Amino acid sequence: MKNDTLLRALARQPTAYTPIWLMRQAGRYLPEYNAMRAKAGSFLTLAKTPALATEVTLQPLERFPLDAAILFSDILTIPDAMGLGLEFAEGEGPRFARPLRDERAIGALAVPDPSAELGYVLDAVRQIRRALAERVPLIGFAGSPFTLACYMIEGSASDDWRTVKTMRHARPDLLHHVLEVNTRAVTAYLQAQVAAGIQVAMIFDTWGGTLAYEDYVPFSLAYAQRIVAALEVPTIIFTKGGAPWLGQMMASGVSAVGLDWTNDAQQARLLAAGRVALQGNLDPSALFAPEAAVRAAARRTLDAFGPEPGHVFNLGHGIAPATPVSAVAALVDEVRAYSSARAKNNKPS
């Protein structure tokens, strides 16, 4: 591996600088991505065609000296493979043609065979690894069982996830059944991604933070934890709005906890106490500022996480589609320059 900075940071080993990658780094803020997507006709065509997914995955690495590639895909490939019928209407979010709305549909839910229904993802992983030629590590990912259940039961994104939350209160047994099937599906899927070549596995728990305090562990983290335990590569878990449960996430066996921008980085670092790495957590909206302000925000974030090993720089959420490319360039440059200088100054003489 030419650049193993990310892997070393996830293992909390010293690095020459703080590694950086960005959630949704292959995405709509890049003109070359938009051109590819327009040619392909849709997001799903990009995601389901390994050669296109490979090209899109590598696009941000051609522009910026990022320390990781992340598989271009979507968390909803699993419920799609389960037969729920994933659709992306233009200008809207994802939608399922056949959401889980009754006990019969839930009872019939089966774990897809990754090498069959999700073979296109594994092909993309293999092609990306070849194209990367050991330049940087490849991160694979999946949605958390709870986050997948949210979309599967609600049918699309929601302000209040009323259908899934009603099920949690009125029929918790049904929700636990969906979560159980999802856990087995995500485990098999991520194990297959590892076999195909991913070097880090990330679990996106986008909606776990909407659960009541007492519900987060039994309905989200407990299931994600079983997946983490079944994987032989470093793992990262990210729960948007997860601040109330940082301690539990840190004790879940993951290599790193992803923090959104509402988290106090200094307190998270004290709580982690060197037992787990941290990833995050610049507010994506900071990239709409003038360049000098972007650079200042990068330095503030690095200062908050401190000079100790075990920080992976990232945004606190996916990069916004309207982000100026020049701001991303300034961010990546500043993180590298400032953290390199700091690492040099801190080195024991």
Added chain:
Amino acid sequence: MKNDTLLRALARQPTAYTPIWLMRQAGRYLPEYNAMRAKAGSFLTLAKTPALATEVTLQPLERFPLDAAILFSDILTIPDAMGLGLEFAEGEGPRFARPLRDERAIGALAVPDPSAELGYVLDAVRQIRRALAERVPLIGFAGSPFTLACYMIEGSASDDWRTVKTMRHARPDLLHHVLEVNTRAVTAYLQAQVAAGIQVAMIFDTWGGTLAYEDYVPFSLAYAQRIVAALEVPTIIFTKGGAPWLGQMMASGVSAVGLDWTNDAQQARLLAAGRVALQGNLDPSALFAPEAAVRAAARRTLDAFGPEPGHVFNLGHGIAPATPVSAVAALVDEVRAYSSARAKNNKPS
């Protein structure tokens, strides 16, 4: 005052039971509210006609033995009085005809005179107080300066508040100017509500929790705190997603901190250490469960907050429009019965 349980709880004095009221208790889950709204033609007509606002405010008290009334109004009355042109399109959220989009509009922003432009709210407060006849205390409210700024700058609700957040990073001076004007406007407005008769003032900081960790205090809480200091009645502040800043909110001089459902009630209670009352925090979706589950959830919440004085039972967010009325009845009944029995058993003999 016939029932001063809420006021005693806000002062952290012992009460015969835990007082309860519900955010949006006068609202769309009540058939009599929907009938009134249909007759009036719109939400704004209800809010702007003191006799109708009075009737709607009292509706939930006729059904349930609640321990407070809350003024029927909207947080956006202030920017409406500033001339931004509030509209509610049917089935959608609020929208401003003239959002703040340039330096000139921001420079021209002026503090409205509550007794002139907002006289209808003060009339409603006086009428409600007469109609209540000292039955329970009346809570008045306003939006926090930051939450008002979100709507005023963005023009309507948003997933990511990109316009306001871009201003925070690109032109923080302009955002601070809006916040300064809003602070003076909310202070004058709540002082006028107090003069008209409200007995508790609540500040709704619905969007403060979307700020980056380091931004919440300087852009939201610091301004809200100035308002709290200028009021002579008990105060409650509620920040949705405010878990990362509980300690700062508790130290802000408020009588009570409102907690959303993601907060750990037991930890909040330890952190409050008897210095501040707590309000909350049942997940509103728990009201979609069967009655026995609603009652069990009420008991779990009461157990989490413990038997010490200083808890006001509420939901962790506004009650959902589709909530069954029977579930609200079960909740209010269980909170009264369970907390009465507990208070009796805990009484020193």
